[in-house]
Amino acid sequence: MGFSKPVVVIDNGSFNIKSGFACDNHPVSIFRNTVGRPKYLNGSYGKTPYEVYIGDAAVERSDELDLNYPVCRGKIVHWDNMERVWHHVFYRELKAAPEDRAVLLSCAPTTTMKDKVKCCEIFFETLNSPGLCVKPQSVLSLFGSGYTTGMSVDMGHDITEISPVYEGGSIEYAKMETNMSGHHLSEYIKESLLRRELNVDWNIDQVVQELKNKYVYVTKNSAVTRQQYMKTYKLPSGEEIDVSEEVFMAGELYFQPELVLHNKVNCLSLPDAILTSSLKCDSDLQPELFDAIVVHGGMRIPGIYKRLSRDLKLLLNRPVNIIQSTEAYAVAWMGGAVFAGSRESQRVWVSQKQFEEQGERIVRNRF
Structure with missing residues (x-):
């Protein structure tokens, strides 16, 4: 499925949302994934017109606004506000008409099929996009680092998630969380x-x-x-x-x-979580996973790569390859840009016409 104009790539993060065009090597726009409404509304939408603030503009007025975060722990929890943010991405940040652009949207590895169908409904029926592809952030982070098999270690604002990936497919049953985040x-x-x-x-x-x-x-x-x-x-x-x-x-x-x-907590250390996740996978696959451990997300802590490499070597009694990036916060977005331009991606797009004719069935087949 070919498109006449460059695809829009959107990486939906809990803290920041990153967006841009697949022809670029870096996101055009990065801003806080939040929506603010006046406090006097008391949570209701109100019957009179009022100003809605999105992103950093909302955070700057946090004293006078009720802030809502549409994405929590990687999952979209407020669809109306998420739709507003996507609308803002097109018309304010990218200055591009959604009806002219197919969209590659990143999602959490645990995103349900119901949520993927809901994304299709918004992009096809409200924003009128010609095509949509939904891919897990774990898979895109591997693509962005030049690999198709390995382990994605997503160190985010409200979740730290370890997801093994084999040949471009996420191994969902082996996913682990540390319950410790930024x-x-x-x-x-x-x-x-x-x-x-x-x-x-x-x-x-x-x-x-x-x-x-x-x-x-x-x-x-x-x-x-x-x-x-x-x-x-x-x-x-x-x-x-x-x-x-x-x-x-x-x-x-x-x-x-x-x-x-100083007490027993319901948390795993980062090396233990990676080890546990790998042990859930087939033993023949584990060596390949350790050859590409991609650490990405918003948490950038000096020294963490060396420490993680050392601790994993001690646990596994074998060398591991920790993939470092100076732009770890944008690795998943860059993977989306790479995938959107690849020949393999042509098989997994859903067009507006296909969704109108087949509905949920085509979403299940493609995503």
Whole structure:
């Protein structure tokens, strides 16, 4: 199935949504996947006109808006708002008419067939797109790294998900979650700062976000000299505080959650989750999976690749290949762009006409 204009690629993330054209090598637009409505509506849509804010514009007005996040743990939970975000992507971000563009849409590996059909209904019946292809983010992340077999390690805002992929197909029964994500790191840092009863005449959420994005790190073997360990942070007020423990222990949450939280938690360390996921697969397949472990998602922590490689080698008693990327946050999108332009993708598109004639049946066949 050929299209006259470049395909639009949309990577639906819980925190950020990334979009662009398949002919490009990077997303055109990246913004917060959120919708804001005035608080005076009290959750109702209202009978009088009102302004709806989307993305970063909504976050900037969080004091006066009720924010809704359409995607939670990879699953679309609010379809009306998700439709608004997709409309915003076409008309405000990409400046492209949806009726002229086929769409490749990424989804979570656990997305149900019912949700895929709902995506088709919105893109074909509301946005009037000529074609749609829905692919799991785990598969696209492998494509974006130049592989078709391996393990996808998606380190997201509200979920860390490990998905084995074989020859471009996700092995769903072997999927694992660690129950530890970027959101948990933020909560740990925030609780630790509040516990110290510091002067909180500053925006603590802003401070936590900056510490998580710029200060958190992971050491190769969880050992560090005192000089390297000492970290200070300058508050907006000008006061300097010691954040050594927060930024060191936050990174260790991915590797030693019970040690950091001082109790038994319903979490797996990242290496244990990868090992468990691989053991669910056929033993003949496991060596191929370890040859391409693609770590991607919004969490970019210095040192995490070396630590993960070391811990997995100790667990498996064999070398592993951790695929690194300077643009790990966009790997799934780039995989979508690669797949949309490949000859193999022609077999899995659903056209508007096919959906009108066959409905759910064609979706089940193709997706």
